[in-house]
Amino acid sequence: MLVFILNAGSSSLKYQLMNPVTAETLAAGICERIGLDGVLKHEFGDDRELKMDVDMPTHKEAIESVLRTLTSGEGKVIDSTDEIEAIGHRAVHGGEKFSASVLVTDEVINEMKDLIPLAPLHNPANIMGMEICRELMPGKPNVAVFDTAFHQTMPDYAYMYALPYDQYAKHKIRKYGFHGTSHYFVSNEARKMLDKKHNTRIIVCHLGNGSSVSAVQNGECIDTSMGLTPVQGLMMGTRAGDIGAGALQYMMRQENLTIDDALNVLNKKSGILGISGKSSDLREVLEGMQNGDDRCRLAVDMVAYNIKKYVGSYVAALDGIDALCFTGGIGENAALIREKVCAGLDAMGLVIDPVKNNKRSKEARDIATNGSASRIFVIPTNEEFVIANDTFKIVSEMKK
Incomplete structure (x- = not known):
C-alpha cells in the first residue's frame, strides 16, 4: 500500500509518499510560501532533489503541484495517483474527542472545526488539506492522525489546571500535550531496545x-x-x-x-x-x-x-x-x-x-x-x- 502523507500548515505543506509495510519512502518534500510566490522542494530516488518555483495561490494548487510532480517529469516516482491507496493527515489538535486516529468523514471534519478555538493556527490548515484531498482524489480514504491523541491517557490529576473547575467543564481548559506521534514512536522504539x-x-x-x-x-x-x-x-x-x-x-x-x-x-x-x-x-x-x-x-x-x-x-x-x-x-x-x-x-x-x-x-x-x-x-x-x-x-x- 502506498500512503500519501500530508502535513498542511498555514502557508506551507509537507508531504511524503511511503509504503508503511516496508517503511520505504519513495519521495518527500515541502511546498513553501503558499499564497505568495510558491516554492516546491522535492526529494526522491537516491538523494536526488528538485527545487521549483510554482504558482501556488492556495493549498489546492500546492497539492495539485505535488501530485503532478509525483506522477510526471523529472521527479516522477509513480505512474498515476491511482497507485496511492490512502492519504494520512497530521492533525494538530483533537481535544478530548479524538483519542486515536480516525477515518476522515464529514462528521469528523465538523468536529475538528468545533476544536478550532483550541488550535486556531493549525486546525484550519489541517482541515483544508483533508477537504482538498477528498476533492482531488475522490473515493480514496483519508485518515486523521492527531498530535494530542497519545497524551489522552494522562490521569485527570496530571492534565487538569488548578483553575475554577467550571473553566474545564464549560471550555475544556486543560493540558492536552503535543508531538504525540513522536513520543509514541520513540517510546515504543525504546521498549524494543530495552527488550x-x-x-x-x-x-x-x-x-x-x-x-x-x-x-x-x-x-x-x-x-x-x-x-x-x-x-x-x-x-x-x-x-x-x-x-x-x-x-x-x-x-x-x-x-x-x-x-x-x-x-x-x-x-x-x-x-x-x-x-x-x-x-x-x-x-x-x-x-x-x-x-x-x-x-x-x-x-x-x-x-x-x-x-x-x-x-x-x-x-x-x-x-x-x-x-x-x-x-x-x-x-x-x-x-x-x-x-x-x-x-x-x-x-x-x-x-x-x-x-x-x-x-x-x-x-x-x-x-x-x-x-x-x-x-x-x-x-x-x-x-x-x-x-x-x-x-x-x-x-x-x-x-x-
Whole structure:
C-alpha cells in the first residue's frame, strides 16, 4: 500500500509518499510560501532533489503541484495517483474527542472545526488539506492522525489546571500535550531496545524548534510538558515555555501590550531567540557561546536546565526510570545539551558515556555507560511512519 502523507500548515505543506509495510519512502518534500510566490522542494530516488518555483495561490494548487510532480517529469516516482491507496493527515489538535486516529468523514471534519478555538493556527490548515484531498482524489480514504491523541491517557490529576473547575467543564481548559506521534514512536522504539514491553518507565525528550517531554509508563503517557497550547513547558526556539502569569501581566502593563501582543512575544520572540538575541537555531547559539557570547551561554544553560528539571520531576512521577530518550533535531544532534541534561543524574541511575555521546550516528543508539542502571537512548523520530502505519491499519480494517 502506498500512503500519501500530508502535513498542511498555514502557508506551507509537507508531504511524503511511503509504503508503511516496508517503511520505504519513495519521495518527500515541502511546498513553501503558499499564497505568495510558491516554492516546491522535492526529494526522491537516491538523494536526488528538485527545487521549483510554482504558482501556488492556495493549498489546492500546492497539492495539485505535488501530485503532478509525483506522477510526471523529472521527479516522477509513480505512474498515476491511482497507485496511492490512502492519504494520512497530521492533525494538530483533537481535544478530548479524538483519542486515536480516525477515518476522515464529514462528521469528523465538523468536529475538528468545533476544536478550532483550541488550535486556531493549525486546525484550519489541517482541515483544508483533508477537504482538498477528498476533492482531488475522490473515493480514496483519508485518515486523521492527531498530535494530542497519545497524551489522552494522562490521569485527570496530571492534565487538569488548578483553575475554577467550571473553566474545564464549560471550555475544556486543560493540558492536552503535543508531538504525540513522536513520543509514541520513540517510546515504543525504546521498549524494543530495552527488550521489555511490561513495567516500563520511559521519558522522551522531543527537542527541536518546538520541544516537549513526556513520561510514558507501560506504553501510555502519564504526563507531558506542553499544555492547552504548545507554548507551555520547555524553553524552545522562539517560545517562552513556563512563565508565571504575574510576570506576563507585569510585562503587558510595562510595555502597554494587548493580550495578542503578549502572546506574540511568548510564541515568536522569546525562548532561545529572546535570550540569546542571536538566533532561534541552537546551532548558531552554540557557535556564539564557543566564541564567548555570554547571552548565548545563558540560553544554552537555560535550555539544558529546563529539560533537566522536567526529567527529574518525571522520574518522580514514574517512580523510577528504565530509559531516558532524546529525539528531534536538537535531541539527536546536540551532544552538549544531552551531556548537560544528564550531568548529576547518577543518583537516578542515569550515567552518560562521553565517548558514546559524542559519536555521531543516524541510527538509534545507547549512550549510557555499561554500568548505568538505566539506559540513555538517542532515537531518530519518524512521525511520518506513525501516520502511514495508522492509515494502513484503519484502511485495512475497512477492507475486511
